[in-house]
Amino acid sequence: MASIEGVLDYVERETALDVIAITDHEDVRGGLEARELAAKRGSRLEIVPGAEVTTRHGHLLALFVERTPPIFRSVEATLADIHDQGGIAIAAHPMSWLTRSLSRRTLDRVVARGEAGVAFDALEANFSPAGRVTAREAAARNASHWHLPVCGGSDGHHLVQVGTGWTEFEGTTAAALRAAIGAGAVREGHSRPPSIREIGIGRAALGLAWGFSATPRKMLQRRTWVSAR
DSSP states (O other): OOOHHHHHHHHHHHOOOSEEEEEEETOOHHHHHHHHHHHHHTOSOEEEEEEEEEETTEEEEEESOSSOOOSSSOHHHHHHHHHHTTOEEEEOSTTOSSSSOOOHHHHHHHHHHOBTTBSOSEEEEEOSHHHHTSHHHHHHHIIIIIOOOEEEEOOOSSGGGTTSEEEEOSSSSHHHHHHHHHHTOOEEEEOOOOOHHHHOHHHHHHHHHHHHTHHHHHHHHHHHHHHHO
């Protein structure tokens, strides 16, 4: 719900984050543009481009990708696409029933399969309204069955949410983050997320509507791009 410039300004001014991932729904362009703008500014921040991809089984975070994976494919096909790009795949807000999320059954199936290139690299610990309803259940299941590295995420649709969830790792660069996820040497951190009153009731309602309409809007945009070509 903010511009790229607004996000960079806020993170530089209000947080101590070293690396941020921009993961718009079904669209990597925001992350690519943010990375370019940060470089032009000589910002202290490093930007990881990515997207929150809607698979047939739920949302999947794709990090370190340069193009948006196709949507509404199986989670296995999407995982393969992300890894073919050299990216990292993270299960977003796992098992949440408040938004499109990967179910326990889906996570169990993929983890049990254990196929190279068709696997999750990490699990997201997410204490946004969507994530915290199943946060304890997901953590328990991960401890007993999945054994995946856990990254913290803010799922920030509003500026005041950015930085309320984070990933701790050794180093301060995107390359160090990538290496740490691969080595399982990451730890999630979070603070109290802002209340609806702090966000603003009207702004929160608009953000919710914007979020749920993101996938249909991106589908229509893609059809327009294809027609224009």
